[in-house]
Amino acid sequence: MDSRVSVQVEDFNVGDEYQALAQSNASGAVVTFVGKVRDMNLGDDVVGLSLEHYPGMTEKALLxxxxxxxxxxxxxxxRVIHRVGxxxxxDQIVFVGVASAHRGASFEACEFVMDYLKTKAPFWKKERTTAxxxxxxxxxxxxxxxERWQK
Structure with a gap:
């Protein structure tokens, strides 16, 4: 099982990440999610954001x-990549990619990772709006x- 986590300033290439996940002939499904910086939040025009994290703790939480x-x-x-800075x-912020034999497991695991990342990983976001x-x-x-993933 290949599980890789990166927290980085640099952008990522979705195609490269997909290819890395799709290499196994046992993988019948690869599901990916990319989160991007939106231009609107809470009714305000957003022009950018800064993401901060707690090095070491963040990677541990993602793993x-x-x-x-x-x-x-x-x-x-x-594969989980989360940008900071x-x-x-x-701009791309986050990549989550999951490979499995069947699509159901890939879709569910990708959603699970993203849902938990949003609530359990120590990232702090500061938005820059026009105001x-x-x-x-x-x-x-x-x-x-x-909550839907709670056992």
């Missing part, structure tokens, strides 16, 4: 999320999405 996904589903590989609208710079609070909708 724990991947490990839990591996325990729940039969997977061939997981300053970004502009349209101000503000820290973004966690959302109830993210917590509710993660």
């Amino acid at each position: 724990e999320i991947c490990n839990e996904a591996e325990q729940r589903w039969s997977l061939e590989g997981i 300053d970004m502009s609208t349209g 101000e710079t503000r820290w973004v609070d966690s959302r109830d909708s993210d917590a509710k999405a993660a």
